[in-house]
Amino acid sequence: TQLLEQSPQFLSIQEGENLTVYCNSSSVFSSLQWYRQEPGEGPVLLVTVVTGGEVKKLKRLTFQFGDARKDSSLHITAAQPGDTGLYLCAGARTSTGTASKLTFGTGTRLQVTL
């Protein structure tokens, strides 16, 4: 059972357009991470958000953690072909005395064309 649902599943846009990817869950997470994965490679961390309502910016990417720490969004402004890839959210739950479990979302495949 995938606890984190991402939408849309697939997005094809032209260079210069804006887009938003959503990551939703019914569970509360202690932190949430966004990763980007290119073909033939493992996921690479983009950002970690910890506080409910937190907003972080990474150049043209804006990440927001929901107030209740159950959902998150990734907004890309003026998308470029280099943004093409599989975007994954991952929620972490910390248990006392053990390492946190890291659960990945269903993934959003983004394709940016010229």
Place this chain on the structure above:
Amino acid sequence: EAGVAQSPRYKIIEKRQSVAFWCNPISGHATLYWYQQILGQGPKLLIQFQNNGVVDDSQLPKDRFSAERLKGVDSTLKIQPAKLEDSAVYLCASRHPQGAAEAFFGQGTRLTVV
């Protein structure tokens, strides 16, 4: 700093055969994960280790999958016997146990079962 090493990169086997994957995590990372990723989907956690102990293996198909991390460093994941639906990329990741720490991934092993 060396990254997470996985081998082999690719493996093709016939159904009912056995296969093993190897992972060498980043030095000092006590937490190690094995994920299964079907093409275009998010990674699904198979097993999580903290040093040489299993933290979570609730989604590991234990009738055919096994994993060990005997000395708390390297880990192996085995499938015996393999089924067609096991075709996927198997990703290994390591992480500091601290809750919001980044997970570092290897390049994965692409398994094709024919």
